[in-house]
Amino acid sequence: MKILTAAQTRQLDQATMRAQHITSVELMERAAGALAEWFYGAFPHERGEILVLCGPGNNGGDGLALARLLHNAGYAVRVALLPTAHPSADWQHNRQHLPGGVPVAELAADALPALAPGALVVDALFGTGLARPLAGLAAAVAAHLHQARARVVAVDLPSGLLADGPQPDPGAPVVRADYTLSFGLPKLAFLLPQNAEYVGEWHVLDIGLDQGFIDQAATPWHFTPLHDASVALPRRARFGYKNTFGHALLLAGSRGKMGAAVLSAGACLRGGAGLLTAHIPGGGYDIFQTTRPEAMCLTDAQANFISELPDLGPYQAVGIGPGLGQEDATRAVLAQLLRTATVPLVIDADALNLLGAHRELLALLPPNTVLTPHIGEFTRLTEKAHDDYHRLDLLREFAQKYRCVVVLKGAYTAVGAPDGQVYFNSTGNPGMGTGGSGDVLTGLVLALRADQRLGPLHAARLAVLAHGHAGDLAAAATGEAGLIASDLVAHIGPALQALTE
Numbered sequence: 011m012k013i014l015t016a017a018q019t020r021q022l023d024q025a026t027m028r029a030q031h032i033t034s035v036e037l038m039e040r041a042a043g044a045l046a047e048w049f050y051g052a053f054p055h056e057r058g059e060i061l062v063l064c065g066p067g068n069n070g071g072d073g074l075a076l077a078r079l080l081h082n083a084g085y086a087v088r089v090a091l092l093p094t095a096h097p098s099a100d101w102q103h104n105r106q107h108l109p110g111g112v113p114v115a116e117l118a119a120d121a122l123p124a125l126a127p128g129a130l131v132v133d134a135l136f137g138t139g140l141a142r143p144l145a146g147l148a149a150a151v152a153a154h155l156h157q158a159r160a161r162v163v164a165v166d167l168p169s170g171l172l173a174d175g176p177q178p179d180p181g182a183p184v185v186r187a188d189y190t191l192s193f194g195l196p197k198l199a200f201l202l203p204q205n206a207e208y209v210g211e212w213h214v215l216d217i218g219l220d221q222g223f224i225d226q227a228a229t230p231w232h233f234t235p236l237h238d239a240s241v242a243l244p245r246r247a248r249f250g251y252k253n254t255f256g257h258a259l260l261l262a263g264s265r266g267k268m269g270a271a272v273l274s275a276g277a278c279l280r281g282g283a284g285l286l287t288a289h290i291p292g293g294g295y296d297i298f299q300t301t302r303p304e305a306m307c308l309t310d311a312q313a314n315f316i317s318e319l320p321d322l323g324p325y326q327a328v329g330i331g332p333g334l335g336q337e338d339a340t341r342a343v344l345a346q347l348l349r350t351a352t353v354p355l356v357i358d359a360d361a362l363n364l365l366g367a368h369r370e371l372l373a374l375l376p377p378n379t380v381l382t383p384h385i386g387e388f389t390r391l392t393e394k395a396h397d398d399y400h401r402l403d404l405l406r407e408f409a410q411k412y413r414c415v416v417v418l419k420g421a422y423t424a425v426g427a428p429d430g431q432v433y434f435n436s437t438g439n440p441g442m443g444t445g446g447s448g449d450v451l452t453g454l455v456l457a458l459r460a461d462q463r464l465g466p467l468h469a470a471r472l473a474v475l476a477h478g479h480a481g482d483l484a485a486a487a488t489g490e491a492g493l494i495a496s497d498l499v500a501h502i503g504p505a506l507q508a509l510t511e
């Protein structure tokens with residue numbers, strides 16, 4: 011699913027009207043109808059008065075049309091208008107068609123509407139047409155809503171927030187919505203942590219926008235919903251056997267962190283690898299063989315960390331990093347792996363930290379390597395981003411420069427591809443912020459990299475999607491707080507099953 015800029019969204023509206031031979035008023039009516047349907051579902055028994063705040067443009071027009079539909083459906087509705095000398099044409103149309111029974115007032119700085127705590131307010135002040143930061147009356151209204159602790163439903167975007175880029179004035183007020191209802195497609199702003207306090211829970215409402223325009227629109231940003239045919243797992247061949255499903259090698263673990271190796275290995279096995287060999291510190295042998303009898307095990311001469319690179323001949327993919335530690339000898343193993351590997355690599359955790367601390371090693375990264383940093387690890391590989399948008403620029407630059415796939419982990423994990431495209435993930439929950447969660451992802455990526463039917467981007471996106479879905483399935487059983495990484499491993503099977511072609 012593509013994510014478009016505000017400018018592209020305007021072109022999309024125009025293209026929709028042309029392709030479907032409808033007027034902008036008719037498109038606005040569709041938008042208002044979709045908003046009203048959402049309201050009927052979300053607030054079926056709302057008894058209090060709903061205050062609809064309308065700006066001067068088509069976002070305000072949506073608000074006026076919604077006020078009419080809610081009133082006609084039996085809700086108590088009141089409208090407050092931002093004073094304007096030049097309302098949009100569709101605004102004027104919907105103002106004229108507002109039923110006489112709906113009270114209308116103009117907003118004024120010295121008489122902001124009284125709001126009981128929890129009052130339901132629709133923010134239809136500004137949407138994709140926002141041209142400058144909120145100031146004056148609009149800024150006062152945004153602050154007033156926050157102080158009054160109103161429940162705010164934003165139409166298209168919380169007013170004051172840009173759809174597709176950082177705020178020019180980070181200090182300017184933005185409406186803090188509890189819900190944001192976007193038309194047709196998600197917006198880039200929704201996916202970044204710095205905007206979470208404004209966007210709240212967001213939903214995309216289908217208003218039948220022109221798919222032809224969307225298909226040809228150029229954008230680096232994409233959103234991967236749970237069921238996306240382009241990242242499905244191909245079925246296993248009826249006559250396949252363990253060697254056809256790939257033999258993975260995992261280098262992981264150090265004293266005190268053998269659990270990372272165990273979790274990662276479990277995820278690799280549950281991820282469908284035909285065979286898994288783990289190379290671990292000698293002292294971890296009993297732990298590993300006891301907890302992962304399905305895996306084979308090579309032990310390092312060192313008891314507490316990894317100092318040797320095994321012969322890579324038998325393997326279709328190699329993963330390195332979980333629980334690895336950062337010994338000099340381990341760094342030498344990583345360097346040797348980068349120099350000699352001819353099969354796909356997956357690099358995580360301390361292997362990334364070693365790369366960050368010895369950046370000369372980055373030049374050795376084989377193309378199509380999958381790296382799975384969280385924000386801290388990514389910062390060590392690149393630089394400190396001044397905001398979340400800048401970090402996305404750094405992600406694209408890094409993936410393009412090293413021709414790698416970079417999985418930047420977090421809510422809406424962003425997968426950066428070597429061609430500069432970025433794919434945001436839709437699955438997962440805050441319960442997955444728990445030790446070992448990343449080790450599980452590494453094992454899963456490794457399994458899918460050993461599957462020779464999948465390219466690096468497909469494997470990474472599918473692993474991220476399945477990992478998040480496993481988290482959602484697990485949280486349904488344990489709750490978010492109770493979720494631990496072993497639960498993720500246990501749910502990888504059903505998650506992948508749900509994502510199979």
Ligand SMILES: NC(=O)C1=CN([C@@H]2O[C@H](COP(=O)(O)OP(=O)(O)OC[C@H]3O[C@@H](n4cnc5c(N)ncnc54)[C@H](O)[C@@H]3O)[C@@H](O)[C@H]2O)[C@@H](O)CC1
Nearest residue numbers: 023037038041067068069136137138139140141142143166
């Ligand atoms: N074009 C269409 O057919 C559709 C548009 N839709 C709605 O239309 C919205 C976009 O409408 P517009 O392009 O009219 O833009 P907006 O309604 O977002 O805002 C534009 C108006 O606000 C003024 N303005 C911008 N920033 C301001 C600020 N900081 N302080 C004070 N005034 C400011 C502009 O001068 C202009 O009058 C979307 O967000 C969506 O809600 C939907 O109805 C779907 C269909």
Ligand SMILES: [K+]
Nearest residue numbers: 133136165167
């Ligand atoms: K809005």
